[in-house]
Amino acid sequence: MVENCTEAMEFILEGFSDCLELRIPLFLFFLVSYVVTLVGNLGMMFLISIDPQLHTPMYFFLSNLSLVDFCYSSVVTPQMLANFFAQQKAISHPQCAAQMWFFSLFVATECYLLAAMAYDRYVAISKPLLYAVIMSPKICAWLVVGPYLVGVVNAVTHTSLTFQLRFCKPSVVNHFFCDIPAVISCSSSNTRTNRLVLLTLSFVLGTLSSGVILVSYAYILTAILRIRSVAGRRKAFSTCTSHLAAVTLFFGTLFFIYVRPSSRFSAEDDKVSAVLYTMAIPMLNPLVYSLRNQEVKAALGRLMQRRKFSM
Structure with a gap:
C-alpha cells in the first residue's frame, strides 16, 4: 500500500x-x-428470424453468436471512438x-457458444439420424x-476483485477500454491475487471450452474419414470451415492476452x-x-426477391 495516496475517482484511458x-x-x-459490425450482425439476426428455413439449431446458435458479437463490440467501440x-x-x-x-460477460459467453456450435456440428455429422x-x-x-451463466460468473468474479483494489491519482490505463490486465496494472494495491485469479479462471474456462471444441472435431474428423465419396467428405467438412476459422482467431487472440506469463506483458501488443x-x-x-x-x-436471395416483388 502506498502512503499519502489520493484516491482516484476516475481513470484516464490512454488509447x-x-x-x-x-x-x-x-x-x-x-x-x-463498427458500422459493418452492426449491419452484419443485426442483419444476420434479422435474416435468421424471418426465414423459416433457417429455424434450425445451427442457425439458432449463429443468431445468438451474432447477438454476443454485437453486444461486446458495442460495449467497447463507441467509447473508444469518442475518445479519439x-x-x-x-x-x-x-x-x-x-x-x-x-x-x-460477453467474451466468456462467446467461448462457450462456440463450444456449443462445435457440439452441434458433431451431432449433425456423426449422428445425423438422431440429430432432431x-x-x-x-x-x-x-x-x-x-x-451466459458462465459469463455472469466470469464477470462478477473479475469486476468485484478489480474494484476492491486501491487506485491513486493519476490512474492512467494504458489501453483504449477498461480491460482487466490494464486496469489492475495501474493499482497501488498488491495485485498478485487478481493476476492469479485472472490467469487461473481464463485458463480453466478457456481449456474447458476449447477442450469441448477439440473433442467434437476429433469425432467429426473420424466421421468424415468414414465417408467413402470425396464429394460427401467435402460437403460435410464445408459445414465446419466457417466455425473453425472463427474459433481459431477468437481463442488464439484470447490465449495470447490472458494466458501468458506476466513477464511478457506488453500494453502495445495487447492493444x-x-x-x-x-x-x-x-x-x-x-x-x-x-x-x-x-x-x-439462399435466404438472402429469397429476402431480396420478396422485397423486389413487393416493390
Missing part, C-alpha cells in the same frame, strides 16, 4: 496514438469497421466497472443459457490483439458465415 496524422485515419477505419477527439479521456469508476462487467432428437429445442435453449477480438472478429464472423454458407445466401 491510441495522439498523433493527429494517425488519429483521423484510425478513427475512420474503426468507425467503418476528447480533451480528457476520462471514465468514472462505475462506468469502467460496467464496461469491464459486460465485456467479461438430440438437439431438441430444450437442449438448444440450455446450450445457450449455459454460456493490437484487443482490436482483433473487439472489432475485427465481430465484424468478420457474419461475413464468414454468410459468404461461405449456401443456406444463408
Whole structure:
C-alpha cells in the first residue's frame, strides 16, 4: 500500500496514438469497421428470424453468436471512438466497472457458444439420424443459457476483485477500454491475487471450452474419414470451415492476452490483439458465415426477391 495516496475517482484511458496524422485515419477505419459490425450482425439476426428455413439449431446458435458479437463490440467501440477527439479521456469508476462487467460477460459467453456450435456440428455429422432428437429445442435453449451463466460468473468474479483494489491519482490505463490486465496494472494495491485469479479462471474456462471444441472435431474428423465419396467428405467438412476459422482467431487472440506469463506483458501488443477480438472478429464472423454458407445466401436471395416483388 502506498502512503499519502489520493484516491482516484476516475481513470484516464490512454488509447491510441495522439498523433493527429494517425488519429483521423484510425478513427475512420474503426468507425467503418463498427458500422459493418452492426449491419452484419443485426442483419444476420434479422435474416435468421424471418426465414423459416433457417429455424434450425445451427442457425439458432449463429443468431445468438451474432447477438454476443454485437453486444461486446458495442460495449467497447463507441467509447473508444469518442475518445479519439476528447480533451480528457476520462471514465468514472462505475462506468469502467460496467464496461469491464459486460465485456467479461460477453467474451466468456462467446467461448462457450462456440463450444456449443462445435457440439452441434458433431451431432449433425456423426449422428445425423438422431440429430432432431438430440438437439431438441430444450437442449438448444440450455446450450445457450449455459454460456451466459458462465459469463455472469466470469464477470462478477473479475469486476468485484478489480474494484476492491486501491487506485491513486493519476490512474492512467494504458489501453483504449477498461480491460482487466490494464486496469489492475495501474493499482497501488498488491495485485498478485487478481493476476492469479485472472490467469487461473481464463485458463480453466478457456481449456474447458476449447477442450469441448477439440473433442467434437476429433469425432467429426473420424466421421468424415468414414465417408467413402470425396464429394460427401467435402460437403460435410464445408459445414465446419466457417466455425473453425472463427474459433481459431477468437481463442488464439484470447490465449495470447490472458494466458501468458506476466513477464511478457506488453500494453502495445495487447492493444493490437484487443482490436482483433473487439472489432475485427465481430465484424468478420457474419461475413464468414454468410459468404461461405449456401443456406444463408439462399435466404438472402429469397429476402431480396420478396422485397423486389413487393416493390
